[in-house]
Amino acid sequence: MNLTIKDVSKHYGKKRALHQLNLELDKGVWGFLGPNGAGKSTMMKILATIDQPTEGTVTWNGVDIVKHPLALRSELGYLPQDFGVYPNLNAIEFLEYMAAIKGLPMKQARKRIDELLELLNLTNDAKRMIGGYSGGMKQRVGIAQALLNDPQLLIVDEPTVGLDPTERIRFRNLLSQIGKDRIIILSTHIVSDVETIANQIILIRQGSLIANAKPETLLEMLAYKVWECVIPAEELDSLQKNFIVSHAVHRSDGLLVRVVSDEPPAPDAENVPASLEDVYLYYTMN
Amino acid sequence: MNTFTIIRTEMLRQIRSYPFMITLALIIFMGYALVPTSDAGYTILHTGGVRGIYNSAWLSAMATVASATLLWLFGFYLLRSNISTDRQLNIGTLIVPSPYRNGQYLFTKALSNWLLLLMMHLALIFAFMVMQLVRRESVIINVWDYFAPFLFVIVPSFAVLAALTILFDVIPGLKGALGNFIYFFLWAALGAFSLEKYTWADVMGVQFIFSAIIADAKQHVPLADESFGFGYNEIGKLQTFVWDGITWTPDIIQSRLTWFIWAIGLFAVALLIFRRNSLLNRHAPAESKPGNPAVKPLLQQELTPGTMALSPLQGEKRYELIPHIRVELKLISKDFPRWWYIVTLLLIAGSLFLPYNELKDWMGLLLVWPIALWSQMATREKRYRMTALVTSSGPPLLQTLSIWIAGLLATFALGIGVTLNTIMAGDWDFLLSWVVGMCFVPTLALLSGVISGTKKVFEVIYLLLWYMGPMQYESALDFYGLHLTSKLTWFYFLCTVVLLATALFLKKKQANA
Known part of the structure; x- marks a missing residue:
């Protein structure tokens, strides 16, 4: 099982969305991190065969999916960032429709739908029209349809939008459990979504790849680059002009600030262990 | 099995929509309005100044003409944006990356539209059956008289209509108001040509039905003229006759079923034109840009509670x-x-x-x-x-x-x-x-x-x-x-x-x- 992205670029007119991306993905959870507009969703759309690169190739198990999208589609589960549902169908009817579209045998699909509704905590609302669902419930229906065909490649674009903290944790756990024997691509700008479950993190900024490493490697790369110090509140403005300030907390003796920087921001600054959020800020703001 | 599930879902979501329910209610009302009592002073089916008694054959002919005329208009507008809806609701994002093929997609859309149209016609037939019993000019319900025109006229006719609903929904320029406008003229032209006895345009079967009625009526009663039409006509007392319906010969059946070839042809054109990616809401993504250095970082503003203002503009809020x-x-x-x-x-x-x-x-x-x-x-x-x-x-x-x-x-x-x-x-x-x-x-x-x-x-x-x-x-x-x-x-x-x-x-x- 292998997904290869080779020299992929994407342009919309003069606008550059992706630039010369090269990646080789195998089993596991891959976290695509980047700020809004970095090109993550464009990349997801190309991988999901609903968009084509301007240059480069994407192959699934050696088959070019731009030329032969069907080679991937039967093994693909895709949760787009923005998707719609038929409001006057209930969740079961909608998922049956999606199962039929994906070509699943209906008997098997019905069993799978029941399992997924249970797994995603939708059983009690399964017979209500989706038009009356909350944003989080619609999102869970979207997750269910992505998992219907037991996909070998699962692409989830900003999957936790609208989910409450409990559902978010439940979803992360689900991805961790199923991520061992398939490729899962999780695209997000929410660092906490990927830091607990991703085996590998890919950082994108302005359409270019800026890092592709295991979380622990990224953290190691930032060792001795995260600092904490206490400063007077009025000095924050000048500190922010020169450094990346990731966090600030009021204390009786001033402001405790957390700074991501190659150099200590103040003589008394203490070096502290880095978090993935620090990594994200370091690579996307520098 | 899968095709059945998809068609069932497509039909379910149409049937549950208000426009469909309203159309169905109108059809049932039509069943009442189109079968006036003999002293109502008006008629809808105008055939040379006479009319058949309200038996199964006559009412079935009326149902066929009414369906052909009105469902060819309202049915089209009701079902013509099935594919556009997938794009508007953003369901295309889920359909495009699925293994569902273009042909299957269009076929299930066309098939479900066709079945919905037939369902509406069956509702009208049912309403006419009830009206036959209410008016009591003939109380024997002859099921074949009702269903033969359905099978040989409506079924192929609506196959063409279903193909048109798809065709108008895949041709880029015809998806909106222009398409509605052009179709309106197509409908009017087909109706007019059909009434003017141009057989090649009689996809609705109107001319076919009327000609059969006039030919039989001439045998029974003297006709004022050989004109025919469908619409509100104020009349005095009409002479009635017993019409036994159309004799369905193999030639007649074959001539009506040839409209299926048109349906297939129109569908094939739609399939050639259809582009899968047209189901997606396309827009170029925004490129991230560096922030404006003049904007004060939010982090700092949060630290001084009570002083944060999103805008320097202050003023009383007024709706004008x-x-x-x-x-x-x-x-x-x-x-x-x-x-x-x-x-x-x-x-x-x-x-x-x-x-x-x-x-x-x-x-x-x-x-x-x-x-x-x-x-x-x-x-x-x-x-x-x-x-x-x-x-x-x-x-x-x-x-x-x-x-x-x-x-x-x-x-x-x-x-x-x-x-x-x-x-x-x-x-x-x-x-x-x-x-x-x-x-x-x-x-x-x-x-x-x-x-x-x-x-x-x-x-x-x-x-x-x-x-x-x-x-x-x-x-x-x-x-x-x-x-x-x-x-x-x-x-x-x-x-x-x-x-x-x-x-x-x-x-x-x-x-x-």
């Missing part, structure tokens, strides 16, 4: 009509491409410089050209899923009023050529009815938009009004007073007031719901 109207006009102006404006300017110039005595003869296009402008009134929020944002941002009455005034101003701007030409000619009677007409149309559009939230409802209603009134001289529907010179001016003025009041009332009710 004129800024609302201004933005509505701006939104209208963004809806159309440049070529639309060029044609509009040519039409305005033409209506200004034409000799006044020829003006009304050339006004047809000007009266229908802005249909897309009117039909978007009060539908934009629903179409772009802005309802929650707009409703929560200001008083609904002010918003609705500003949409109406903006629509009115745009209409007056489009009609300026006619207005000035009429003033120069000193035709004050027509000027008054023209101005009232210009107020009536956007008000009707506003109410249609408020009630339905879709453009289609107004487009269908207006096309019918425009065709029957200003174009076909149906006196009661001449809302611009083109042919009656203001006889109905005050009636349409009153209608405008009532429509506006209803629209405002309903909008307020919707906002409070």
Whole structure:
């Protein structure tokens, strides 16, 4: 099982969305991190065969999916960032429709739908029209349809939008459990979504790849680059002009600030262990 | 099995929609209205001044003609945007990356449309069966008499119609108002050719049914003439005869079933034109840009509670009509491409410089050209899923009023050529009815938009009004007073007031719901 992205670029007119991306993905959870507009969703759309690169190739198990999208589609589960549902169908009817579209045998699909509704905590609302669902419930229906065909490649674009903290944790756990024997691509700008479950993190900024490493490697790369110090509140403005300030907390003796920087921001600054959020800020703001 | 599931789902979501329920209710009402008592003073099926008794054969023929005529119009508009809906609802994002093939996708859409049309016809047949028992001119229900025309006329005819619903939904230029307009003329032309006995155009089967009736009627009763038609006719007492229906020979059946070839052909064209990616809402993604250094970081602002202001602009919040109207006009102006404006300017110039005595003869296009402008009134929020944002941002009455005034101003701007030409000619009677007409149309559009939230409802209603009134001289529907010179001016003025009041009332009710 292998997904290869080779020299992929994407342009919309003069606008550059992706630039010369090269990646080789195998089993596991891959976290695509980047700020809004970095090109993550464009990349997801190309991988999901609903968009084509301007240059480069994407192959699934050696088959070019731009030329032969069907080679991937039967093994693909895709949760787009923005998707719609038929409001006057209930969740079961909608998922049956999606199962039929994906070509699943209906008997098997019905069993799978029941399992997924249970797994995603939708059983009690399964017979209500989706038009009356909350944003989080619609999102869970979207997750269910992505998992219907037991996909070998699962692409989830900003999957936790609208989910409450409990559902978010439940979803992360689900991805961790199923991520061992398939490729899962999780695209997000929410660092906490990927830091607990991703085996590998890919950082994108302005359409270019800026890092592709295991979380622990990224953290190691930032060792001795995260600092904490206490400063007077009025000095924050000048500190922010020169450094990346990731966090600030009021204390009786001033402001405790957390700074991501190659150099200590103040003589008394203490070096502290880095978090993935620090990594994200370091690579996307520098 | 999968095809069955998909078609069932497609049908379920149509059946559960309000427009379908309304259409079905109208069909059942039609069953009642189209079978008047013998002393009702009117008839719907006009065949040489006689009519058959209400037996199964006659009522089945009526059902076939009624379905063919009306469902070919309303059924089309009801089902014509099945594919566009997938794009608008953003379901295309889920369908495109699935292994579902283009042919399968279009086929299930066409098939479900076809089945829905047939279902509506079956509802009409059922209503006619009930009416047969109610009118009691013949109490024997002959099932074959009802179903033979269904099988040999309606089934192939609706296959063509279903293929057309798909074709008009995949050709890029025909998905909106232009497609509705073109189809309306296609329907009118097919109906007219069919009634004029052009067999090659008789896809609806109207001419086929009427010819069979006339041929049999001649054997039984003397006919006033051999004309036929479908529509409201005031009559005195009609002579009746017993019509036993059509004798279905293999040749007749074969000739009707050949329409399936047309259906397949139209479907094949649709399949060739269809592009899978047209199901996606395409827009180039925004590129991330570095932040503005002049903006103070939020982090710092959070640290000084009570001092944070999102905007340096301070002032009392006031809702005013004129800024609302201004933005509505701006939104209208963004809806159309440049070529639309060029044609509009040519039409305005033409209506200004034409000799006044020829003006009304050339006004047809000007009266229908802005249909897309009117039909978007009060539908934009629903179409772009802005309802929650707009409703929560200001008083609904002010918003609705500003949409109406903006629509009115745009209409007056489009009609300026006619207005000035009429003033120069000193035709004050027509000027008054023209101005009232210009107020009536956007008000009707506003109410249609408020009630339905879709453009289609107004487009269908207006096309019918425009065709029957200003174009076909149906006196009661001449809302611009083109042919009656203001006889109905005050009636349409009153209608405008009532429509506006209803629209405002309903909008307020919707906002409070």
